[in-house]
Amino acid sequence: MSVIARGLMSIARTCLRTTMQVPSTTLAKQCVNNTFTAGFMEIKRMGSSLFRAHKIGYFQKPRKYRQPLGGKPFxxxxxxxxxxxxxxxPNSANRKCVLVRLSTGKEMVAYVPGVGHNLQEHNIVLCRVGRVKDCNGVKIKCVRGKYDLAHVIKPE
Known part of the structure; x- marks a missing residue:
């Protein structure tokens, strides 16, 4: 019998002894023969579940890893x-972003890197994983030079 169960049994015996006014030998016999009152049964059940929890370990939910594109790179x-x-x-420059409906079905905010862009509503862009540290909720970036998003134009 484990230490926890033994401790609970002794607590139960003292509780029953005070409520029933029975000598300890009779009470011990009752415990061995499994003829106890409802209160003692509850304490015994609690002890067994504690012991089971000690042996198996407490329940842990499986952790869900939240990846912005569901594990895909683009x-x-x-x-x-x-x-x-x-x-x-500490930063103050405005960041150019777009709200994108992805092929996965999610709607996310994507950062447009580089100077200037030609994006409008209904344009198609390729998005890659990469967060912008100083903007809240921006976890993906647009790829320049793919689909409707042109390369950065070199200033003359």
Whole structure:
């Protein structure tokens, strides 16, 4: 018998002794013969579940890893809206972003890297995984030079 179960049995015996006013030898016989009251049965059941929890270990939910594109490196998407996001505290330049409906079915905000872009509603873009640290909720970036998003034009 484990230490936890032994401790619970002794607690139960003392509780029953005080409520029933029975000598300890009679109570011990009752415990051995499994003829106990409902209260003692509850305590015994609790002890067994504690012992089981000690042996098996506590229940842990399986962790879900949230990947922005479902584990895929790229996803095609349609631009729904062009946005300008403001970065977190120490930075101040506006970030050019687009709201994209991906081929996976998700709607996400994607960052458009480089200087300037020609994106409008209904344009098709290729998105890759890569978060923008100073913008909240921006976990993907658009790929320049694919589909409707042109390369960065070199200034003269």
């Amino acid at each position: 996803a095609k998407g349609v631009v729904l809206k062009t946005l300008i996001k403001k970065p977190k505290k």
